[in-house]
Amino acid sequence: xxxxxxxxxxxxxxxxxxxxxxxxxxxxxxxxxxxxxxxxxxxxxxxxxxxxxxxxxxxxxxxxxxxxxxxxxxxxxxxxxxxxxxxxxxxxxxxxxxxxxxxxxxxxxxxxxxxxxxxxxxxxxxxxxxxxxxxxxxxxxxxxxxxxxxxxxxxxxxxxxxxxxxxxxxxxxxxxxxxxxxxxxxxxxxxxxxxxxxxxxxxxxxxxxxxxxxxxxxxxxxxxxxxxxxxxxxxxxxxxxxxxxxxxxxxxxxxxxxxxxxxxxxxxxxxxxxxxxxxxxxxxxxxxxxxxxxxxxxxxxxxxxxxxxxxxxxxxxx
Amino acid sequence: xxxxxxxxxxxxxxxxxxxxxxxxxxxxxxxxxxxxxxxxxxxxxxxxxxxxxxxxxxxxxxxxxxxxxx
Numbered sequence: 001x002x003x004x005x006x007x008x009x010x011x012x013x014x015x016x017x018x019x020x021x022x023x024x025x026x027x028x029x030x031x032x033x034x035x036x037x038x039x040x041x042x043x044x045x046x047x048x049x050x051x052x053x054x055x056x057x058x059x060x061x062x063x064x065x066x067x068x069x070x071x072x073x074x075x076x077x078x079x080x081x082x083x084x085x086x087x088x089x090x091x092x093x094x095x096x097x098x099x100x101x102x103x104x105x106x107x108x109x110x111x112x113x114x115x116x117x118x119x120x121x122x123x124x125x126x127x128x129x130x131x132x133x134x135x136x137x138x139x140x141x142x143x144x145x146x147x148x149x150x151x152x153x154x155x156x157x158x159x160x161x162x163x164x165x166x167x168x169x170x171x172x173x174x175x176x177x178x179x180x181x182x183x184x185x186x187x188x189x190x191x192x193x194x195x196x197x198x199x200x201x202x203x204x205x206x207x208x209x210x211x212x213x214x215x216x217x218x219x220x221x222x223x224x225x226x227x228x229x230x231x232x233x234x235x236x237x238x239x240x241x242x243x244x245x246x247x248x249x250x251x252x253x254x255x256x257x258x259x260x261x262x263x264x265x266x267x268x269x270x271x272x273x274x275x276x277x278x279x280x281x282x283x284x285x286x287x288x289x290x291x292x293x294x295x296x297x298x299x300x301x302x303x304x305x306x307x308x309x310x311x312x313x314x315x316x317x318x
Numbered sequence: 319x320x321x322x323x324x325x326x327x328x329x330x331x332x333x334x335x336x337x338x339x340x341x342x343x344x345x346x347x348x349x350x351x352x353x354x355x356x357x358x359x360x361x362x363x364x365x366x367x368x369x370x371x372x373x374x375x376x377x378x379x380x381x382x383x384x385x386x387x388x
Binding site (some may be wrong): 153154161164165169174236237240262263265266267268270271272275 | 363383
């Protein structure tokens with residue numbers, strides 16, 4: 001993958017810096033021109049820790065000048081995410097974490113893209129949704145994988161059980177990101193990693209940046225696992241609706257198979273995530289209980305913001 | 319090991335029933351449903367429907383969440 005197009009002065013600085021790491025300083029990074037400029041900058045910096053870019057230096061990931069910018073953008077992002085979350089006041093009891101996760105999910109009243117796909121989205125809307133989703137689904141589960149070494153025994157074993165399934169149970173043909181790539185080809189879209197980054201809404205990039213930041217920081221391990229739990233707990237039923245919507249549009253090949261896999265897989269994963277990962281993590285490290293709920297809230301909140309942005313672009317009532 | 323957990327200190331049953339949810343079964347290679355059909359298992363853990371309303375019995379598909387609890 002090549003680096004994305006800049007969306008302002010900061011992302012232009014980042015792209016130039018990553019291309020020329022080791023060739024002398026560019027001077028201090030400018031302030032972001034806009035939220036769009038900010039989120040594409042952080043997305044680009046995080047990508048260095050995944051697959052990287054063919055036109056960026058391999059040394060850029062740990063370059064001090066680059067890390068300074070990444071750190072400052074992450075502070076801004078974390079502050080923005082925390083400001084949207086209402087801390088429960090007292091730390092939740094560890095034993096209540098699975099029930100609190102369920103309550104958060106039940107209380108979520110964000111607009112449903114899956115309902116729209118099932119009932120009335122047209123083909124172009126579905127393709128646009130898949131292009132946006134491709135930013136995450138082509139690296140599906142990768143941010144959670146970073147958390148494995150940071151967990152106590154029970155949560156670690158449970159996360160590995162979940163991740164093993166996400167990564168195809170040892171069969172590369174069943175690896176979820178690969179199933180999604182096959183699905184993209186099936187519906188006539190590009191399947192290369194990062195193909196649609198230049199089309200990604202800021203809301204899409206913010207979702208991805210939050211997951212990457214939670215995964216990359218040991219301090220945020222509770223938020224990472226809460227985010228994972230909320231994601232899995234809101235996947236099975238919506239995936240079934242998307243299968244129905246794809247079928248309505250005559251798309252019943254590999255993309256439908258990708259979502260079909262998630263109906264069954266995530267009906268398992270949601271229990272592993274809520275109880276065996278988050279529940280035991282909160283028991284073993286009680287100070288993580290509130291962080292787990294913060295991560296779960298953030299997942300639901302960012303999905304809601306993304307859905308509203310999509311509906312707004314389609315001029316649909318949300 | 320001093321004061322640490324022993325290898326057998328963790329409960330790790332092969333079958334776990336989740337409240338208002340499915341039954342998770344670990345390590346199965348095939349499941350026979352009530353009609354006698356045998357379903358191969360390709361995952362290390364599967365979720366079996368307990369509400370009987372799943373659209374893909376014997377597997378759970380999350381439907382229990384949208385039906386009234388009994």
